[in-house]
Amino acid sequence: MIIQTALLVGLVLFSALAILLKDLLKAAISLAVASLLLGIVFFRLGAPYAGVFEISVVAGLITVLFILTIALTNTGEEVRESRLVNIVFPLFFVVFIVIDALVMKGLVQKIPALPAAAESGTFGDVLWKGRTLDLVGQIAVILAGVFSVLALFRKRDKHD
Amino acid sequence: MIILFVALPLVVAGVLPLVGKISRRVLPDLLANAALLFLLVYAVAAGRPLIGNGPVLQQLTWLGETVNLRLALDGFSLFMLMAVSLVGLCVGLFSVDYMEHYGAKANYYALLLIMIAGMNGLVLATDLFNIYVFLEVAAVASYSLVAFGLGHDELEAAFKYLMLSVVASAAILISIAVIFGMTGSLSLPAVARALQELNAGPVVGISAALFIMGFGLKAALIPFHAWLPDAHPSAPAPISAVLSGLLIKVSGVYALTRIFLNVFGLTPALSTVLMYLGTVSLVGAAFLALGQKDIKRMLAYSSISQVGYIVLGIGLGTPLGIAGGLFHLFNHALAKGLLFLTSGSLQQATGTRDLREMGGLAKRMPFTAATNLIGSLSIAGVPPLNGFWSKLIIIIALVQAGHPVFAVIAVLASVLTLWYYLLIQRQAFFGKLNERWAAVKEAPFWMTAATVLLAFLCLAVGVLFSLTIKTWIQPAAGVLAEGVQTVIRSWGL
Amino acid sequence: MTNTWYFYLFFSAALVGAGLFALLAKRNLIRLFIAIEVIAKGVSLLLLATGFAKGNVLLAQALVVTFIVIEVSLVATALALIINIYRHTKSLDIRKLAKLKG
DSSP states (O other): OHHHHHHHHHHHHHHHHHHHOSSHHHHHHHHHHHHHHHHHHHHHTTOHHHHHHIIIIIIIIIHHHHHHHHHHTOSSOOOOOOHHHHHHHHHHHHHHHHHHHHHHHHHTTTSOOOOOOOOOSOHHIIIIIISHHHHHHHHHHHHHHHHHHHHHTOOOSSOO | OTTHHHHHHHHHHHHHHHHHHHOSSHHHHHHHHHHHHHHHHIIIIIHHHHGGGSOEEEEEEETTEEEEEEEEEOHHHHHHHHHHHHHHHHHHHHHHHHGGGGOOHHHHHHHHHHHHHHHHHHHHBOBHHHHHHHHHHHHHHHHHHHTTTOSHHHHHHHHHHHHHHHHHHHHHHHHHHHHHHHHSOOBHHHHHHHHHHOOOHHHHHHHHHHHHHHHHHHTTOTTSOTTHHHHHHHSOHHHHHHIIIIIIIIIIIIHHHIIIIIIIOOOHHHHHHHHHHHHHHHHHHHHHHHTOOBHHHHHHHHHHHHHHHHHHHHHHOSHHHHHHHHHHHHHHHHHHHHHHHHHHHHHHHHSOOBGGGOOOTTTTOHHHHHHHHHHHHHHHTOTTSHHHHHHHHHHHHHHHTTOHHHHHHHHHHHHHHHHHHHHHIIIIISSSOOGGGTTOOOOOHHHHHHHHHHHHHHHHHHHTHHHHIIIIIHHHHHHHHTTHHHIIIIIOO | OOHHHHHHHHHHHHHHHHHHHHHHHOOBHHHHHHHHHHHHHHHHHHHHHHHHHHTOHHHHHHHHHHHHHHHHHHHHHHHHHHHHHHHHHSOOBGGGOOSSOO
16 A cells, blocks of 8 residues: 555656656656556556556557657747746645545545446457447547648648 | 447547558548448438437446446437538548548548547537546547648647637636536536535536537637638648537537536526527628638638527527527538538639639639539528528527527528628639630549539538427427436436 | 555555646646556556455456557557648647637
């Protein structure tokens, strides 16, 4: 439990860092570290496949995409964030955490719940046989993403 | 084979880029429109007999194993499928000519088909998470379609649309997680049954509120509407037609209706919230539409207003109100689709969307003027066009249910709608012909054909309104009016 | 609902809250998208924690995997948009995107 708490605290901290850091590249790396920690949290919750996906896809692929974008948009000047926000954000965040904790403590045992269906089969069974329509959706969304990128980067012969 | 509604557009979309390499224009046009035509024919011809004996649940087997591809087709879903295929086909036809100067037509058709596949999947899904997945499919396709022109305005609108839409999706997913936590299940019938057993007042309220936020943003209800007046004008005209005519209704109104009426059950509190939201959108957007000079922006605000009408009717909860709301959903899809297409014809002919620069175009573009008039009168609710009947039914339903104030507000908003639509008609088409447009020609064949088809449907549905109501609306309304029992009884496998 | 669910809900809410606030306050387009990624982390944590609390981690994993795939497509599209916007306005400032009034 201690390790889990430490991991989760680290996750929140690195995510906040990713938002606050001025250098975009460091922010992207911070986000990747946060994803790594989340992946480990998933592992410890008994979800190895989700953990692997989180680490390889989010900490890996998405970070690469971010770094690519940062590199491609790096020749301009810095976007100066409002200094007020940089002071207010941590304060607001701390207040939010406190309210969050109080709300959670108050909610304990207040939400009724029915037991879920017992787990059956392996992860493969659940994914391929249990949630097949999701797989169709995944194919569709991947196609959509691919075509979107192709459409957005196409060569324009006539500008209108 | 209900899965065809989702599988066919996806397969064709996957194949289109290869086809596009062979032939840049003719073959993609042909293939895409053939697919859309097939969907329409399938929905109209094969769908009705299928559900003659009650909802059809399809559990597919694949390679000998039972896979959980559970799709449900009942009166409500079939109705939506039909509306989607109809407007989709007309948009596809319109795009044959309109998308010429955008380039990458095969890519465009592929994205359009993916969006339609996403919408169809959403309509047929029986599981909360499936609804979410197909919602995202349609949304991801729509972002790049809005930005398709790659101009500054389009990109800005698409980016803001994306940001807001992702927040909405997150709200929906959080609500789904909460429901999963409470009921231990994701499939609609199981959740419906479980929610009836549990007595979880405030938490269901939070979940419902998150759903309203999420789906309300997708449906562009005020106060979640901020993205629509930028996104719909900037998109290419046929995409604006699909967005306004279909996407906000399928991913917003349909999902909201299905979940609230068939799963949560329409409590009086929920009904009141929906009715108030609907009325605020109805009136607020009507006023906002008045000051617009950009024709597509005005149409966009009008969409927000009419969606308010639909939500008002459905939120009322009485069978008549639901029927009126659904009928108006269909009519608005036809008419608003038509109006965005004619605005596209106008934009292509004159190069501008500013009403102040147009004038007297009826002489040079008679077809466009006539179809635009029909579309405008339909939305404004002038007899004998279809919009009149659906608005009348909603107003009668309001009075019957004891809400005369809402009814009066609805009538007044209709008058306002009529006013600003006649303004467009007058400024763009009637009056003196601006010399700049002296050499303007009528829109190319397919664009005109698509608009004429939609206008004809507006007339036909209006004149034959009782037939339409009996064949399409009643089954759909019946499913919803039965409420939670429908899903528990007939979908529970 | 077991107590652990509330424990994870606390962290998930913290992530979502941080992301939301950043969306309202920050100006750099890429940073806005990092905020959205943080929100996505919060949501996937919530999904998996809910599955864990119900004892059905396999199902929750399947949901999270699908969600991550959707997230990737979303990120690709959004970053493509951002790069195009940068090519047009030579800037990543959201205040430069104020032409349309909404």
